[in-house]
Amino acid sequence: xxxxxxxxxxxxxxxxxxxxxxxxxxxxxxxxxxxxxxxxxxxxxxxxxxxxxxxxxxxxxxxxxxxxxxxxxxxxxxxxxxxxxxxxxxxxxxxxxxxxxxxxxxxxxxxxxxxxxxxxxxxxxxxxxxxxxxxxxxxxxxxxxxxxxxxxxxxxxxxxxxxxxxxxxxxxxxxxxxxxxxxxxxxxxxxxxxxxxxxxxxxxxxxxxxxxxxxxxxxxxxxxxxxxxxxxxxxxxxxxxxxxxxxxxxxxxxxxxxxxxxxxxxxxxxxxxxxxxxxxxxxxxxxxxxxxxxxxxxxxxxxxxxxxxxxxxxxxxxxxxxxxxxxxxxxxxxxxxxxxxxxxxxxxxxxxxxxxxxxxxxxxxxxxxxxxxxxxxxxxxxxxxxxxxxxxxxxxxxxxxxxxxxxxxxxxxxxxxxxxxxxxxxxxxxxxxxxxxxxxxxxxxxxxxxxxxxxxxxxxxxxxxxxxxxxxxxxxxxxxxx
Numbered sequence: 001x002x003x004x005x006x007x008x009x010x011x012x013x014x015x016x017x018x019x020x021x022x023x024x025x026x027x028x029x030x031x032x033x034x035x036x037x038x039x040x041x042x043x044x045x046x047x048x049x050x051x052x053x054x055x056x057x058x059x060x061x062x063x064x065x066x067x068x069x070x071x072x073x074x075x076x077x078x079x080x081x082x083x084x085x086x087x088x089x090x091x092x093x094x095x096x097x098x099x100x101x102x103x104x105x106x107x108x109x110x111x112x113x114x115x116x117x118x119x120x121x122x123x124x125x126x127x128x129x130x131x132x133x134x135x136x137x138x139x140x141x142x143x144x145x146x147x148x149x150x151x152x153x154x155x156x157x158x159x160x161x162x163x164x165x166x167x168x169x170x171x172x173x174x175x176x177x178x179x180x181x182x183x184x185x186x187x188x189x190x191x192x193x194x195x196x197x198x199x200x201x202x203x204x205x206x207x208x209x210x211x212x213x214x215x216x217x218x219x220x221x222x223x224x225x226x227x228x229x230x231x232x233x234x235x236x237x238x239x240x241x242x243x244x245x246x247x248x249x250x251x252x253x254x255x256x257x258x259x260x261x262x263x264x265x266x267x268x269x270x271x272x273x274x275x276x277x278x279x280x281x282x283x284x285x286x287x288x289x290x291x292x293x294x295x296x297x298x299x300x301x302x303x304x305x306x307x308x309x310x311x312x313x314x315x316x317x318x319x320x321x322x323x324x325x326x327x328x329x330x331x332x333x334x335x336x337x338x339x340x341x342x343x344x345x346x347x348x349x350x351x352x353x354x355x356x357x358x359x360x361x362x363x364x365x366x367x368x369x370x371x372x373x374x375x376x377x378x379x380x381x382x383x384x385x386x387x388x389x390x391x392x393x394x395x396x397x398x399x400x401x402x403x404x405x406x407x408x409x410x411x412x413x414x415x416x417x418x419x420x421x422x423x424x425x426x427x428x429x430x431x432x433x434x435x436x437x438x439x440x441x442x443x444x445x446x447x448x449x450x451x452x453x454x455x456x457x458x459x460x461x462x463x464x465x466x467x468x469x470x471x472x473x474x475x476x477x478x479x480x481x482x
Contacts, residue, residue: 016052018124022295022305023287029294039289040199047283051310054276055355062350063268064253065237068263069297071252072243080349080388080406082129082185089398094133107157109255113300115444117453119168120300121160123183123308126407129187131156133395133410134417141421141429154433157418158440163187163409164306170194170395173366174315179289185354188381189387189408193323193360196379197372207369210318210361229321230271237263237323273291274320285311306373309359312375316362322370323361323377327353330381338389341480346388348381352406356380366390387411394418445468 027037066079081306090097105127112118121127134155138148163180164171164181167190171182182190201207238260241249248257254262293301313320333346342362357377364376388404391414393405404415420428 005158009192014124016045017046019048019284019288019305019307022120023342024360025299026291026294029298030291030356040291041285044287044291045143046282047287051277051280051281051284051308054273054278054280055277055310057273058270058354059273060075061266061273061350063261064249064266065240066242066347066350068237068240068249068255069350071245071248072240072406078378078388078392079347080352080384081403081408082126082352082410085398085403085405086129086132086402089132089136091130093139093219095147096135096139096148097128097132099149100135100156102127103149103153104131104156107153108160109162109300111440112303115161115440117161117165117440117446118300118302118304119161119164119183120295120303120307121164121183121306123185123306126185126308127156127183129405129414130159130409132416133405135161136398137414137418137421138394138429141424141426143429147426149432151430154437155203155413158433158436159398159409159413160306162440164304166191167194167363168304170197170363170367171312172199174312174362175396178304180285180311181304181306182359183311184309184356184359185387185409186352186359186380187409188310188412189356189383190221190359190363192383192408193372193376193380194363194367194470195376196410197368197376200375201368201372207288207371209316210322210365210370211316213318213370223240226271226275228318229274230268232321232325233270234264234267248322267357274313277316278317281310281314285314293468309355312359312362315364316373317372319361319365320358321361322373322379323364324357325356326356326374326377327360327381327384330378330433331385334382334385338385344389344392348385349406352383352384356384356407383408384411387415390415391418394422 024037024041026038032040105121108119108121114121121175131152134152135148138152138155143151157293163185164183164187167182167187168178168193170179170193171180173194182250241259241263249259250256284307288307327351328348331346331353335345335348342468357380360377360380364372364374366372368376370475384407388406388411389410391411392404394414395418405411417429417432419430424431
């Protein structure tokens, strides 16, 4: 039994396998030919691995940038990095986190099947990180292991169902449909960017899209996303490198290579990673959306796949870079406030600002154009700087380390249920989770009722229009007869 569970957990820790299996099931349910099933499944698997490889290249290029930034501006503090903090968490909560992740996915599917929230969360890596944080919160609250797993699985299922739901109204503006949703632990910050873009847009003079930026003829090469990302990042890297100093970079980072050559190559590598991500996204979208029709028709009616943030990048490549930069500036502003306030200092996590900032830029641009992209992503940057600060006190001993969880959903969920635990203990946590479940079903009933009422009204209006046309035709016929 333990061996089977271990294999299942290993499978579910691999988002590429999860997405490929979803594609396989969807194609089988549509009774596609064997060759189509095989092709669609393999292309989905490979496409997701391409996407993940691109993300790995980007992260690898951003790591030295973070080190240079700390060295350049003499800033020390807590670095939000999911991989680093989860590595520490798993030492004490590994088994509980794995079980929460597995059963939380089942809860997510059940909620999608029985409510109007049809989102199936397929970003396995960040879902596992969320499970790890939930295990810490409930463990610090004093729950026994079985309680951590039981209540943690319910909370995990709620989070992975609702996070895509709060982003979807804005995501719909990006994609123009409900074929795909955003499944990432930055959901709350990305939704915030959409809200800020909505509140700051001008109806009299709408801001133009980031994708409408026009370049002089001589600068036509800047229309190429790969080129503009490489050049922009090269400027940023070189500026930070000049402040960090050649001695530090060549001794600690570049292994003796000239520091300017090194940082320019890192900028180019970053651009290559973005290029790879975009290629992987195109393949995954081309395969997973059609395959999901099988899931929608047979298992979970109208199911919507919730995929990782790079899924947004192809819709507005210019907004990706603008969003990253605006979010990072928001992080620097937040860090500056902490320095003056004398609190713990949250150093801007470059990876988090790129991933969630880029998506915030795309969302903000879809809602409010260039202004929305900048202001929305900036708001996300501020949010993912202060939320980790508020999260530290509820993580117990884990909160004393020099790293913490980075994205907005960790902060929202962790702070909310951590404070509930501090205020009311285990009973308050259990009641809060159960009330949240009830509210999901109540809100689902309300949404379904409104949809039915709207459909009935539309049907009545169409029927009335048809009857009117028939009566008019009869009158015309009578007049003609006369």
